[in-house]
Amino acid sequence: MICENCKQRPAKVTVTQVHNGEHFERHYCEVCANSLHPFYVEYKHDPLSLHQLLSNWFNHADQPVHQKQNRPQLVCDECGWSIQRFLDEGKFGCASCYTSFRKQLPNVLKRLHNGNTSHVGKAPGAFGEKLKLKKQIEAVRLQLKEAIEVERFEEAAKLRDEARELESKLAAGGDETHVD
Amino acid sequence: MSIERFLDNSPSSWMAGIGEHSDIVMSTRIRLARNLNGYRFPLAFTEDEAHKIDQSVSATLLDANEDLHKHFSSIQIKDLSELSRQVLVEKHLISPKLANSPMTGSVLLSDDESVSVMVNEEDHIRIQCLFPGLQIQEAYTQADAIDGLLEKELPYAFDEQFGYLTSCPTNTGTGLRASVMMHLPALTMTKQMNRIVTIISRLGMVVRGIYGEGSEALGNVYQVSNQTTLGKPEEDILADLQSITEQIIQKEREARNALLKHSSNTLEDRLYRSLGTLSYARIMTTDEAATCLSDVRLGIDIGLIKDVDVTILNECMVFMQPGFLQQYAGTTLNASERDMFRAKLLRERLQMGVTPKTKGEELT
Numbered sequence: 001m002i003c004e005n006c007k008q009r010p011a012k013v014t015v016t017q018v019h020n021g022e023h024f025e026r027h028y029c030e031v032c033a034n035s036l037h038p039f040y041v042e043y044k045h046d047p048l049s050l051h052q053l054l055s056n057w058f059n060h061a062d063q064p065v066h067q068k069q070n071r072p073q074l075v076c077d078e079c080g081w082s083i084q085r086f087l088d089e090g091k092f093g094c095a096s097c098y099t100s101f102r103k104q105l106p107n108v109l110k111r112l113h114n115g116n117t118s119h120v121g122k123a124p125g126a127f128g129e130k131l132k133l134k135k136q137i138e139a140v141r142l143q144l145k146e147a148i149e150v151e152r153f154e155e156a157a158k159l160r161d162e163a164r165e166l167e168s169k170l171a172a173g174g175d176e177t178h179v180d
Numbered sequence: 181m182s183i184e185r186f187l188d189n190s191p192s193s194w195m196a197g198i199g200e201h202s203d204i205v206m207s208t209r210i211r212l213a214r215n216l217n218g219y220r221f222p223l224a225f226t227e228d229e230a231h232k233i234d235q236s237v238s239a240t241l242l243d244a245n246e247d248l249h250k251h252f253s254s255i256q257i258k259d260l261s262e263l264s265r266q267v268l269v270e271k272h273l274i275s276p277k278l279a280n281s282p283m284t285g286s287v288l289l290s291d292d293e294s295v296s297v298m299v300n301e302e303d304h305i306r307i308q309c310l311f312p313g314l315q316i317q318e319a320y321t322q323a324d325a326i327d328g329l330l331e332k333e334l335p336y337a338f339d340e341q342f343g344y345l346t347s348c349p350t351n352t353g354t355g356l357r358a359s360v361m362m363h364l365p366a367l368t369m370t371k372q373m374n375r376i377v378t379i380i381s382r383l384g385m386v387v388r389g390i391y392g393e394g395s396e397a398l399g400n401v402y403q404v405s406n407q408t409t410l411g412k413p414e415e416d417i418l419a420d421l422q423s424i425t426e427q428i429i430q431k432e433r434e435a436r437n438a439l440l441k442h443s444s445n446t447l448e449d450r451l452y453r454s455l456g457t458l459s460y461a462r463i464m465t466t467d468e469a470a471t472c473l474s475d476v477r478l479g480i481d482i483g484l485i486k487d488v489d490v491t492i493l494n495e496c497m498v499f500m501q502p503g504f505l506q507q508y509a510g511t512t513l514n515a516s517e518r519d520m521f522r523a524k525l526l527r528e529r530l531q532m533g534v535t536p537k538t539k540g541e542e543l544t
C-alpha cells in the first residue's frame with residue numbers, strides 16, 4: 001500500500017480517526033505520519049478509546065438511532081449539549097456541563113481515574129482559602145478538646161475564641177485572609 | 181522579540197542535554213489544563229468568546245513578565261504561515277490541535293522556550309513547562325508559579341467535588357499531566373519494553389512510543405506520564421512519576437551493562453555503523469535517521485563514541501522533521517527531496533558536533 005498523503009513512499013503507519021462517530025483509517029508512510037501526527041501529539045488515541053469506553057458503559061453502542069432520540073435527555077443549559085453528545089464526543093461543552101451532569105459523572109470518572117471521583121489537591125485562591133480555613137478550624141477544635149480534657153481552661157478559652165474567629169471568617173467567604 | 185527567533189534553528193533550552201540523568205531522560209514536561217468561568221470550552225465556544233479569552237489571558241501574562249522573571253512573547257496562531265505552525269509543532273512549542281484551530285488562539289512563549297502557554301487549545305489555557313533531563317519538581321514549580329499568577333487575575337472554572345474543570349474528562353481534577361521523555365535503546369533491544377509498558381499501566385501511568393503504539397518507538401524514545409488526574413494530589417502524582425522513572429532508568433542501565441557484557445562486539449559494530457551512516461549517507465528517511473541517532477547517542481552514553489556532542493543529537497531529532505527541513509531549505513520539498521536534505525543536514529550538524537579533541541590537541 002502507498003502513503004495516502006505523499007503517494008510516494010510505502011504506507012507503514014495506520015492512524016485511526018473518529019469523525020462524527022465514524023472511524024476512518026488512514027495509511028501513511030513514516031515521514032508523513034510523523035509530520036501529520038508528530039510525537040508531540042499527546043493522547044491522540046484517547047478520543048477513540050474514551051468514546052468506546054463511555055458508549056460501552058452506558059450501553060448505547062448498539063442501539064438504533066431513533067431509540068436514542070426518544071429517550072428524555074439531560075441537557076446543559078449553558079452550552080446546550082446533551083449528555084449523549086458528551087458521551088459521543090468524550091468531551092464537555094462547558095464548565096456548567098459538570099453541574100448539569102453531576103449525578104451521572106462519578107460513573108464516568110471512576111472508569112477513567114482508577115475508581116476516583118473526587119478532586120484532592122490544589123484549589124484556586126478563594127476555594128483554597130476556604131478549604132484551608134476548614135482544616136484550621138478542625139485542628140483548633142481538636143486542640144480545644146484536648147485542653148478541656150486536661151483542664152487547662154485558660155488555654156481552652158483562647159482556643160475557643162480562635163475557633164470562633166476562624167468560623168466567622170469562613171462564613172464571610174474566606175476572602176479576608178491574605179494569600180501567603 | 182520577533183517570531184523568527186522561535187522558528188530558526190537555534191536550540192530550545194530543553195535540548196541542552198543537561199539536568200539529572202540526562203543521558204536517559206531527554207526532557208521533562210509539565211502541563212496544566214485550566215479554563216475560565218463564563219465562557220464555553222473551545223469545542224463549543226464562538227469566535228467572540230475565543231477572542232475575549234485570548235485577550236485577557238495574553239494581557240495577564242504579558243503584564244506579569246516581571247513577577248515571573250521571564251520575558252514572554254505573544255504569537256497569534258492565525259498570523260503564522262502553515263510552515264511556521266508546523267515548525268512550532270515540531271519544536272514542541274504548540275500542539276497540532278492549536279496549529280489547526282480555525283478560532284482565535286495564541287501561544288505565549290518565554291525567551292528560552294522553556295514555558296509555553298497555549299490559549300484556546302482544547303482548554304482555554306494550557307500551561308506547559310519543558311525542562312532538560314529529569315526535573316519533575318523544577319518544571320512543576322515553574323508551571324505552578326504561572327498558574328498562581330493567572331489565577332489571581334482570571335476566574336478559573338473549579339468545582340469543589342471535581343476540581344479544575346477541563347474539556348476532556350481525562351484531565352478533570354488536577355488538570356496535571358507530568359511526563360518524561362526517555363531514551364531506552366537497551367530495553368528495546370533486549371525486548372523488555374512490552375513487559376514494562378504492561379506493568380506501568382497497572383500503576384496509573386502510561387508509556388507511549390512515537391506513534392502511541394507502545395512497543396516500537398521511533399528512535400527508541402518513549403514518553404512516560406501519569407494517566408489519572410483525579411483522586412491524587414499533585415505532589416503524589418509527581419512523586420509517583422519520579423519513582424517510576426528512576427526504576428526505568430535503573431532497568432535501562434542494567435540492560436546496557438548486560439549488552440556490553442554479552443554482546444559488546446555486535447553492539448560496537450552496530451553503533452559505529454550508525455555513526456558511519458549519519459556521517460556519509462546521501463538519502464535518509466525519518467525512521468532511519470532516528471534509529472541512527474539513537475545508536476550514536478547510546479554509543480556516547482556508554483563511552484564508546486567520544487567525539488560527538490550529545491546536544492547535537494537532541495537538536496537533530498527536532499531539526500530533521502519535515503517542517504524544519506523546509507524552513508531550513510527555504511523552499512517546499514517533496515518527500516524524496518526531504519530525505520536528501522535530511523541526510524545533508526545531519527552530515528553538517530554531526531561535523532559541527534565533532535570536537536577535534538580525539539587527536540590529542542588542546543583546545544582553548
Ligand SMILES: [Zn+2]
Pocket residue numbers: 003004005006007008009028029030031032033515
Ligand atoms: Zn507519505
Ligand SMILES: [Zn+2]
Pocket residue numbers: 076077078079080081092093094095096097098
Ligand atoms: Zn455545558
